[in-house]
Structures are given as structure tokens and as C-alpha cells.
Amino acid sequence: MIEFEHIHHVSLAVRDLAAARSFYTDQLQLQEIERPPFRSRGIWYAIGNQQLHLLEHPQGETLRTKDVDTTDGHFAIWVRSYNETIQWLDQQGIPYEARPDSVAGFAQIFLLDPDRNIIEFGAPYSS
Template sequence: MAESPHIAGLLHAGLLVSDLAHAQAFYEGVLGLAPCPRPELPYPGIWYDLGGGQQLHLMRLPNPDAAAARPEHGGRDRHVALGAGDLAALARRLDAAGIAYTTSKSGRAALFCRDPDANTLEFVEHR
């Protein structure tokens, strides 16, 4: 067997967005993320530092899946899981912003919501 490449972690997740200002209002205004430096690239975008060398990259590019149907519960869709220190506080922020979410079907301390472009985000309680 060939030598293992030893995958060491997830460095960033990239999500496609159609309206950068609308996405920014969600990620910064609702979730409380702060943008970090981004290199000059041939398309608009915003990067967020999630700590531990991990980032979330928003890219305003055409979405080939924009018209695809999504399941009602985000946990049954492709998604990015993020650690959250206080799920109850996050749920209150989502409620205040009128953003629908569902809780984990497995009973774990987790909830799922969609950003303005229907990208699914999972939040797992992580202290």
C-alpha cells in the first residue's frame, strides 16, 4: 500500500454567495464573525478567521446548484459544521433575525440553519 498523505485537518471551507452585502450582514450581524485579510483574487469575497488556523471563505461566484431543491432539515444536506460556545444564545440571535433552524435529529447539542444563499451551517456546542 502507498504511504498515507496524513490529512491533518480542515483549513477552510468555501461557500458560494450571490449577494456579498446580504451574506456579510448574516455572517457578521447575526453570527458575529469578523472578516480577516484576503489576498487579491479575481472575484469578490470575504474571509472569516474561525481560530486554530481555520477559515470560512465566502465567494461571490455563479452557483451551479442555485436552483437545486434542498431538504427541509439541513443535517440531511451537504453542510459545514462550526463550533458554537452557547447554542441557546445562538438560537436567540437566529430567532431575533427571523432565521429558521432545526435541531439535530440525533439528539446531539446541535442546530442547523441556512445562510441567505441556502448554504447549510451546522452549529455544534463546543466549549
């Protein structure tokens, strides 16, 4: 039997590493961490004990072209406060789809990065 412990990282393909860095580092303010010297180009981020890896696709292509579709592949980050996260996204001018009363059992916020990768923020209701 495999004894699973936790998710180590999520990797996303990006077309333009500079645009991705601007979004994830400057706007969302995720913490960049050291990345081994692979031949490919990318950026790694720490999110608690897990990591997000952005990989520049060599042909400049990614899979998604649509708007937010929550049945599509995405990754989710738990945030402390729904209201503070909404305020931050508004201040940064980042469009999002808010679901404060989601049937998921917690509030949800969905947004797209510059390459149309879906990011979900989950938070306690009314926080």
C-alpha cells in the first residue's frame, strides 16, 4: 500500500515567464524559491509546505483558451480571509469570480493567470 502524505507541488505550463512572474510574484506576492538548474525555464514558489512550479512551455503553448470552468483542471489555495482576499484582488485589478456562499462548504474565489490557468482560493464563509 502507498502511504500518501501530502501534495508536494503543482506544475503549470506558461507561455511567457516574465508575464507569469509579474502575476505570481508582483501581484499575488507568492514567495519565489530556488529552482534547480534544469535545461527548461521556470519559477518555483512556496505555498506553505507545498510548492507551485511554473514551466515555460518550449512552443509557447498551453492547453486552456476558455474562461473559468470549475470542472476544468485547476489548483486551490486555502486563504485565511475571503473578504481580505477579495479586497487584495480588487486593489491589484485582478478579475475573479466570487462564490461567497458556495455549496462546497466554504467560500470560493476563482481567477485566471495570464495563461488562463485556473486558480481557486478557498476560505471560511464570511471571513
